[in-house]
Amino acid sequence: MATKKAPKKASPRTTLAPVTKVAILGFGTVGSSVARVLAAQKFPGIQLTHIFNRDVDRKRTSAAAKFVPKSVLWTESINDILRSDVDVVIELMGGLKPVELWLTKALTAGKSVVTANKQLIAYRGAALLKLAAKHKAQLVYNAAVAGGVPVIPGILQGLSGDQITRLSGIVNGTCNFILSRMENGAAYATVLADAQHAGYAETDPSADVDGYDARAKLCILSRIALHAELDPDTVATQTISTVEAIDFAYAKELNCTIRQVSRAELNGKAVHARVGPMLVPRSSPIAWSHGTQNMVVATGRFGGDTVFSGHGAGGEPTAVAVVSDLLAVAQGCTTVHLPVKKREVVSDFLAPHYLRFIVDDKPGIVSAIAGALSKVGANIDSILQRPGYPKHRLPFVVTTEPCLTSTIEQAIRSIARMDCMLEPPLCLQMLVADDKAEDVELPAGI
Numbered sequence: 184m185a186t187k188k189a190p191k192k193a194s195p196r197t198t199l200a201p202v203t204k205v206a207i208l209g210f211g212t213v214g215s216s217v218a219r220v221l222a223a224q225k226f227p228g229i230q231l232t233h234i235f236n237r238d239v240d241r242k243r244t245s246a247a248a249k250f251v252p253k254s255v256l257w258t259e260s261i262n263d264i265l266r267s268d269v270d271v272v273i274e275l276m277g278g279l280k281p282v283e284l285w286l287t288k289a290l291t292a293g294k295s296v297v298t299a300n301k302q303l304i305a306y307r308g309a310a311l312l313k314l315a316a317k318h319k320a321q322l323v324y325n326a327a328v329a330g331g332v333p334v335i336p337g338i339l340q341g342l343s344g345d346q347i348t349r350l351s352g353i354v355n356g357t358c359n360f361i362l363s364r365m366e367n368g369a370a371y372a373t374v375l376a377d378a379q380h381a382g383y384a385e386t387d388p389s390a391d392v393d394g395y396d397a398r399a400k401l402c403i404l405s406r407i408a409l410h411a412e413l414d415p416d417t418v419a420t421q422t423i424s425t426v427e428a429i430d431f432a433y434a435k436e437l438n439c440t441i442r443q444v445s446r447a448e449l450n451g452k453a454v455h456a457r458v459g460p461m462l463v464p465r466s467s468p469i470a471w472s473h474g475t476q477n478m479v480v481a482t483g484r485f486g487g488d489t490v491f492s493g494h495g496a497g498g499e500p501t502a503v504a505v506v507s508d509l510l511a512v513a514q515g516c517t518t519v520h521l522p523v524k525k526r527e528v529v530s531d532f533l534a535p536h537y538l539r540f541i542v543d544d545k546p547g548i549v550s551a552i553a554g555a556l557s558k559v560g561a562n563i564d565s566i567l568q569r570p571g572y573p574k575h576r577l578p579f580v581v582t583t584e585p586c587l588t589s590t591i592e593q594a595i596r597s598i599a600r601m602d603c604m605l606e607p608p609l610c611l612q613m614l615v616a617d618d619k620a621e622d623v624e625l626p627a628g629i
Contacts, residue, residue, distance in 0.1 A: 203513040206233035206269040208261075208285070209276035212382055213299060213326075213505065215247035216498035217273060220506045222250040229513060231255055233264050261285050265292060271512055273505060274298040283307055290314045290322065297508040299326035299501055305399035305415045308406065309523065323508040323518070328400040329354055329477040331500030332493035333507075336518075338408050338481060343519045345483035347408040349448040351614075354400040356475035356495040357383045357391040358423050358443035362460070363473040366431050366440055371424065383475060383497070394420030394443065394458040401445040401458060408481055409449045411526040413456060419530035421459025425609055430539055433567055433580045434462055437537075437613075440470050444614065446532065453527045457588075462537050462613040468492075469614070535564060535613040536591045538581045542603040544574040552581060555597045561586045576605060588612060 205221075207214050214234075221231055233256045236242045243257045256263065261281075264272060265288050272289045276282055277300050286296050286303070290311065298304065303311075304324045315322040325335040338347070353359050360383055364374040375392070378384040390396045398420050402413045423443050434441050439462040447456040463470045468490050472478040477495030482488050494500040542548055553563055561583050568579040583591065595610050 202228055202230050203270045203509075204230050204232045204268060205271050205273060205509065206235065206264045206267070207231065208235045208264070208272060208274045208282075210234050210236040210242045210245075210247070211275065212498040213501045214273075214275040215245075215250070216502035217275070217505050218247070219250045220499070220502050222252075224506070226506075226510060229509065233258060233267060233269060235259070235261060235264055265289060265294075269294060271295045271297060271509060273509065274300055274303075275505070276300070277302065279303055279306060283311075286311065287314060290318055290320050293318050293320050295321040295323070295512045297323050297326075297505055297512060299324070299505055301327040301396065301399040301403060305402040308403065309412055321512050321517075323512055324403070325508050326501050326504035328403050329479060329491065329493070330356065330495040330497065331503045332477050332479070332491050332495055333504070334404070334477075334479045334491040335407060337489075337491055338404070339519045342408070342481060342483060342486065342489060343521060345486045347449075347481050347483050349446075349482040350401070350404050350408055350479065351444060351446045351482075352469055352479035352491075353442055353472050353477050354404075354445050354479065354495065355391055355394075355397040355443055356477055356497070357388070358397070359472055359477070359495075360475050361392070362423060362426070362441055362443060365426070365428065368428065370428065371426070392424050393422045397443060397445045397458045401447055401456060404445075404479065405447045405454060405456065405526075406523055409447060409454060409526075410521055410523045411447075411449065411454045412523050413447075413454060413526060413528050417528040418456045418458065420457075421611075423460045425607075426460050426611075427609075429569075429578045430537075430609065430611075432569060433537075433539065436567055436569075437462065437565075437582065438466075439464050439613070441611070442469055442472070444469060444612075448532075449526075450529075453529045455529050455532055457530050457532060457612070460611055462611055464614060467614060531587045531589050532612060533585050533587055535585050535615065536561075536583045536588070537609075537611040537613050538583070538591070538595070539578060539609040539611075540581070540598075540604065541576060541578045541606045543605060544577045545603055548601075548603050549581075551601060552598055555594045556581075556583065556591075558597075559590050559594045561590055561594055582613065585615075 239257045239259045272294050304327050311322050361374045398418045402415045405411045405413050442463050444461040445458045478492045480490050564582045564584045
């Protein structure tokens with residue numbers, strides 16, 4: 184009896200995954216790291232086709248270029264990118280001009296954009312997001328804050344169901360590198376030079392040490408977490424360059440350390456926002472961050488505190504975030520969009536303050552300082568004076584009970600005019616571990 188052969192199984196139909204063509208604008212530290220990650224991972228369907236850079240011949244012959252496929256077009260003409268069939272433009276050049284114009288043209292042409300440009304997103308992000316939506320493109324910028332730490336997608340995708348009321352943390356790895364090294368005894372100038380040599384700080388470090396970089400990042404986080412659109416120029420900043428070794432010694436006596444902290448808190452229709460060096464209790468997670476690490480604490484009405492931590496400076500951590508954004512765009516992932524309102528920015532916080540003076544010692548100085556503080560309604564909490572310093576250049580510290588920053592600044596202006604003062608007084612806010620100071624209701628209009 185003949186047996187029937189089993190019918191052959193039909194071969195499954197295979198369809199080739201669409202290819203996402205990618206251009207990189209800027210082949211510096213991050214751009215070259217992105218190329219290296221793409222070469223190492225060999226993601227299916229991702230094809231690097233263009234690299235744009237000024238003085239492109241120098242970049243094309245650099246050591247980092249060995250990770251770039253030979254098929255890639257290197258160019259100094261942005262029009263080669265804009266007129267191409269590239270699907271995603273990765274912008275890693277920074278700044279507003281001419282990048283804003285270029286990305287506007289890319290989005291208008293329907294090309295999606297991935298960027299790590301915190302200044303661009305802080306100042307122009309809202310308008311560019313609207314433009315991207317209009318032309319059915321995507322604008323993704325998760326790498327713009329905290330480098331490789333997924334704080335933006337973490338808040339957008341993981342915490343959007345909560346009502347975030349407060350943000351605080353460290354979002355500038357360069358300043359954290361400097362201050363954590365100073366905590367161990369190094370001098371500011373020495374550590375700054377080391378940071379510049381390592382590529383963490385620019386030749387002109389003002390964007391980092393004076394707080395402008397962190398300010399832009401704080402405004403981006405405020406938009407996604409507090410749903411508040413802030414004008415970066417209205418957010419108060421304070422430089423870390425006036426912090427000295429003696430301040431870490433006194434901070435240690437107060438069971439604190441010093442970090443550049445970015446803070447934003449929703450209070451009615453206003454947002455209280457500030458960036459600057461602050462005394463942080465050693466019990467706070469923010470004090471645990473060292474080197475180039477970033478840390479952001481998001482406080483929700485329902486979920487409480489959520490902490491994001493990791494390396495926030497350097498090419499490879501940032502490249503990881505950029506490539507992750509690229510993959511999300513290529514796979515058609517969409518992000519959460521919640522309504523955002525423009526908010527007034529107020530720089531005042533109710534907090535204890537650390538005041539460090541360097542004086543030519545003479546009788547009556549403490550009494551005069553106490554009088555100036557009393558005149559504005561500020562109360563002294565403690566006075567610290569370490570032994571071993573000469574009387575003609577004596578550093579000592581006064582800490583105050585919680586009061587508004589503007590109140591302390593008013594007293595400081597008066598104290599700075601005293602004949603005994605050899606340097607402008609240093610005034611730093613002090614974070615409170617249990618945040619009781621921040622729970623006090625601020626006066627109307629503040």
